[in-house]
Amino acid sequence: MKAIILILLVALTFAACKKGGVGPYQSQGVIIGVFSGLCPKDLRCGGVEITIKDDPTKNPPPFYYIDTALTQLGISANAKFPINVSLNWKHDTTSTYYIIVTSLKVD
Numbered sequence: 810m811k812a813i814i815l816i817l818l819v820a821l822t823f824a825a826c827k828k829g830g831v832g833p834y835q836s837q838g839v840i841i842g843v844f845s846g847l848c849p850k851d852l853r854c855g856g857v858e859i860t861i862k863d864d865p866t867k868n869p870p871p872f873y874y875i876d877t878a879l880t881q882l883g884i885s886a887n888a889k890f891p892i893n894v895s896l897n898w899k900h901d902t903t904s905t906y907y908i909i910v911t912s913l914k915v916d
Contacts, residue, residue, distance in 0.1 A: 834895035837862040
């Protein structure tokens with residue numbers, strides 16, 4: 810009888826456990842547009858504009874730039890904005906306002 814209770818207790822413990830952690834994407838974001846303005850020759854500017862929801866960065870900017878074309882992200886060049894996305898990203902160490910997207914999925 811004790812063995813049955815012990816087995817039942819262990820089974821209920823495992824059944825009650827949930828797998829922790831985050832999903833396959835660390836953040837949710839919204840692509841708000843593409844900036845293609847003219848810039849001085851040696852100055853980096855422009856790109857895909859994206860806001861990151863719940864950005865963990867201390868004092869984050871209102872949006873970041875991604876130095877990649879929409880089509881390189883798997884999004885049609887004719888897509889209508891805003892575009893909700895899930896993404897994995899990291900800060901680009903060469904600029905405060907740029908991020909590097911390692912994976913992206915249109916929601």
